[in-house]
Amino acid sequence: MTTLKYQERFKTLEGVFDENTFRNLFELESRNVFEELLSPLKIGKESNVFTAKKGTKDIIVKIYRVQNCDFKRMYHYIRTDPRYLYLNNHRRQIIFAWTQREYQNLHKAQKAGVHCPKPLTVRENILVEEMIGAPALPLKDTPPKNPRKFLQEILVEVQKLYQGGMVHGDLSAFNILNWDEKPYLIDFSQSTLTKTPNSVEMLKRDLTNIAQYFKKLGIKANPEEMFLKVTSQQS
Numbered sequence: 001m002t003t004l005k006y007q008e009r010f011k012t013l014e015g016v017f018d019e020n021t022f023r024n025l026f027e028l029e030s031r032n033v034f035e036e037l038l039s040p041l042k043i044g045k046e047s048n049v050f051t052a053k054k055g056t057k058d059i060i061v062k063i064y065r066v067q068n069c070d071f072k073r074m075y076h077y078i079r080t081d082p083r084y085l086y087l088n089n090h091r092r093q094i095i096f097a098w099t100q101r102e103y104q105n106l107h108k109a110q111k112a113g114v115h116c117p118k119p120l121t122v123r124e125n126i127l128v129e130e131m132i133g134a135p136a137l138p139l140k141d142t143p144p145k146n147p148r149k150f151l152q153e154i155l156v157e158v159q160k161l162y163q164g165g166m167v168h169g170d171l172s173a174f175n176i177l178n179w180d181e182k183p184y185l186i187d188f189s190q191s192t193l194t195k196t197p198n199s200v201e202m203l204k205r206d207l208t209n210i211a212q213y214f215k216k217l218g219i220k221a222n223p224e225e226m227f228l229k230v231t232s233q234q235s
Helices: 019-030 071-078 091-111 147-163 199-216 223-231
Strands: 036-043 047-054 057-064 119-123 126-130 176-179 182-185
Touching: 019 057, 019 119, 019 126, 036 057, 057 091, 071 091, 091 119, 091 126, 147 182, 147 199, 147 223, 199 223
Parallel strands: none
Antiparallel strands: 036 047, 047 057, 057 126, 119 126, 176 182
16 A cells, blocks of 8 residues: 555645644544545534544544634633633634533533543544444434424433533534434534533523424424423433
8 A cells, every 4th residue: 555645645635724734634544543534524614524434434533724713702612611711812722722622522421421422532623533323414404203202302412411510502403413313412612511601591592592493393392491401400
């Protein structure tokens, strides 16, 4: 097998990522975290999500774009998180902390028993995680066959997350996967601890977004009642 320079291995990313990101991708490949990037799965405002090959499995590689991330918006969210009070308002430091926080949030969600991707590793602005499904599609593209049951299952996941000391903060039909008629939560970059000052506001916003989606499917859901259910001590 011919060994290629990392610039050639990741030539499809040329003009998208900086030199340091290329080096990190090559380092992760060298450590056998993945064997090769496959295809773009999602191009977001601040990150690119790729599938990658790892043995017989496909995994997810999420890369935050250092050059054009809205790091000021990131700093607005992360500066209230008790875990990141030390942060200064510097682009690279904020983006790397943002990626690290998503990795830690996934670990915390997993520990709470939430249906979400398993985090595999993190390196500066690159997060590697388990792929759900083949891959599973977001709820906005795959409405559930039984909306009422699916809504109740989402609330169970949100409650498990809350009881584990965290709120998602960016929950919507875009960040909930429907895999085999079960909800899986993804994109934990905005998630924060329940002791963060604005966590209640973020939880209520999540529940309002969910209620609005299910209203389109003919299911009436009261965000205030949902909030009481999620924050109750009963499972």
